[in-house]
Amino acid sequence: MRFASLGSGSRGNATLVEADTTLVMVDCGFSCRETERRLLQLGRTPAELSAILVTHEHGDHVRGVPLLARKYDLPVWMTRGTQRMLKDDKLPCVHHIDGHSGFSIGALQVQPFTVPHDACEPCQFAFEHGQLRLGVLTDTGRMTPHILACLQGCDALLLECNHDTGMLADGPYSDALKTRVGGSLGHLSNAQAATLLSQLDTSRLQHLVAAHLSDKNNRPALAQATLAGVLACEPDWVGVADQEEGLDWRAIA
Ligand SMILES: [Zn+2]
Numbered sequence: 022m023r024f025a026s027l028g029s030g031s032r033g034n035a036t037l038v039e040a041d042t043t044l045v046m047v048d049c050g051f052s053c054r055e056t057e058r059r060l061l062q063l064g065r066t067p068a069e070l071s072a073i074l075v076t077h078e079h080g081d082h083v084r085g086v087p088l089l090a091r092k093y094d095l096p097v098w099m100t101r102g103t104q105r106m107l108k109d110d111k112l113p114c115v116h117h118i119d120g121h122s123g124f125s126i127g128a129l130q131v132q133p134f135t136v137p138h139d140a141c142e143p144c145q146f147a148f149e150h151g152q153l154r155l156g157v158l159t160d161t162g163r164m165t166p167h168i169l170a171c172l173q174g175c176d177a178l179l180l181e182c183n184h185d186t187g188m189l190a191d192g193p194y195s196d197a198l199k200t201r202v203g204g205s206l207g208h209l210s211n212a213q214a215a216t217l218l219s220q221l222d223t224s225r226l227q228h229l230v231a232a233h234l235s236d237k238n239n240r241p242a243l244a245q246a247t248l249a250g251v252l253a254c255e256p257d258w259v260g261v262a263d264q265e266e267g268l269d270w271r272a273i274a
C-alpha cells in the first residue's frame with residue numbers, strides 16, 4: 022500500500038491511497054486543472070483513479086470533485102449529508118457512505134468513521150490492504166473514543182495538526198473565526214493531535230504525517246516537534262503534507 026498528498030491545508034486537500042492497481046483520491050479541494058497538474062507530479066493521471074472519496078462538503082475538500090468526476094467518469098463515495106450540501110445532481114455515479122459501515126474499492130478495504138466537525142455528516146477513513154492499515158484524519162474538532170478506536174494499530178497515519186494554540190490566539194483571525202477553528206467542531210491543534218497520538222497503539226507505525234496545517238496559525242517545525250515528543254523520535258521523522266508541495270509517495274510494507 023502507498024499514499025501521497027497533492028497538498029493539504031485550508032486552500033485545498035487531496036490524498037492518494039493506492040494498493041495494487043486500485044487508486045483512490047480522498048477529497049479534491051483543488052481545481053480540476055490544478056488536480057491534473059499535481060497528479061502528474063506524483064506520476065498519476067485522473068483516468069487511473071478508481072474512485073473519489075469525500076470526507077465533507079467544505080470547499081477545501083470538494084472544490085474539484087464535480088468537474089473531475091464528470092470529466093473522467095469517476096464514482097464518488099460520500100455520505101448522504103455531504104451529497105445534500107454539495108448540491109450537484111449531475112455526478113456520473115454516487116455511492117452513499119454510511120459512517121459506520123465498511124466497504125471495499127478494488128484492493129482496498131475502507132472503514133469510514135464519524136467525526137465532530139461543523140459539516141453535514143462528515144467522516145474520515147481508515148484503509149486496509151492485507152494486514153496493513155492507514156489512518157487518515159484531516160478535519161475534526163476534537164478526538165472521541167470512536168476516533169481512537171478506529172485509528173488503533175495503524176502502520177501509517179496522516180493526522181491533522183491545524184494550529185498552534187498560541188499562534189491562533191495571537192494571530193490575524195477574527196474572534197469568531199478563532200472560536201470556530203479552536204472549538205470542538207473545528208480543527209485539531211498540535212497539542213490535541215499529540216494527545217490523540219499518545220493514546221494510540223503506535224507499535225506498528227512506519228509513517229506519521231502532519232496534515233491540514235494552517236499557514237497563518239502554525240509552522241511545520243512546531244507540528245513536527247509536538248508529535249515527535251510523543252513518539253520520542255527525531256522531528257524530521259514526522260512528515261508534513263504541505264499546502265504547495267504535498268507529500269511524495271510513502272510506501273507501507
Ligand atoms: Zn472542514
Ligand SMILES: [Zn+2]
Pocket residue numbers: 030031034079081082159160233
Ligand atoms: Zn478542511
